[in-house]
Amino acid sequence: MTDLQRDPIINAIHNGIKRGIEVTLESNCLSSCVILIFAGIDSMAYLDMPASQSEVTREDFIRWAEKYIKFPCEEQLSGVDLYGARCAMLHQYGVESRMSSEGKCRIVGYMDKSVPEVRCNSSISKSHVFVSVPALKNAFFIGIDNFLINAFSDKTKAKTVEARLKNFVQAFSMKK
Numbered sequence: 001m002t003d004l005q006r007d008p009i010i011n012a013i014h015n016g017i018k019r020g021i022e023v024t025l026e027s028n029c030l031s032s033c034v035i036l037i038f039a040g041i042d043s044m045a046y047l048d049m050p051a052s053q054s055e056v057t058r059e060d061f062i063r064w065a066e067k068y069i070k071f072p073c074e075e076q077l078s079g080v081d082l083y084g085a086r087c088a089m090l091h092q093y094g095v096e097s098r099m100s101s102e103g104k105c106r107i108v109g110y111m112d113k114s115v116p117e118v119r120c121n122s123s124i125s126k127s128h129v130f131v132s133v134p135a136l137k138n139a140f141f142i143g144i145d146n147f148l149i150n151a152f153s154d155k156t157k158a159k160t161v162e163a164r165l166k167n168f169v170q171a172f173s174m175k176k
Helices: 008-026 030-048 058-068 079-092 133-153 155-165
Strands: 107-111 128-132
Touching: 008 030, 008 133, 008 155, 030 058, 030 079, 030 107, 030 133, 030 155, 058 079, 058 133, 079 107, 107 133, 128 133, 133 155
Parallel strands: 107 128
Antiparallel strands: none
16 A cells, blocks of 8 residues: 655645645735635645756746736736745845836735725726735646646646655654
C-alpha cells in the first residue's frame, strides 16, 4: 500500500501550503493568510517555470497568476496587480509597492467575505481595488488544482513538476 503522506502533492501542497492557509483564515489572521497565499503562488510559479530555468522570476509569478487566479465576479485582479500586492505585503507588510507607486499596478486592499469578491469603484479611485481574502484563498486553491491537472496531463511538464516537487518542504511523523 502506498503511503499517501509521502506523496509530495498530498504532503507539501495539500497538508503544507493549503493547510497553512486554511488555518490562518480559520483563525481570522487575514494578513498572514495573504502572505501565505503569495508565497504559495511563488511556489506554483516555481513548479510551472520552464525546465531550463532554476529560479522563479517576477514574470513567472505574473504568468501563473494571470492564468490560474480567477474570481467568480466581473472585476478581476491581474497578475501584475497580484505581484505588486505580493511585493507590498512581503517586503513592507503594506499595500503600496514600487510598482503601484509607479502606476504599473493597482493598490490591493484586503477585506473579509464579500460579494462581489473583488471591488473597485473607479469613480472614487482607479488605482485601488479590494479583494476578499476568503475569495483569494478559493481562487488560489482552484488555481492550484487546475495547474496540477494541466501539468500532469503533459508528460514532459509532469517530469519537471515531479522533480521540482522533491525540493518542496515535506513533513514526516517520527512515530513508529
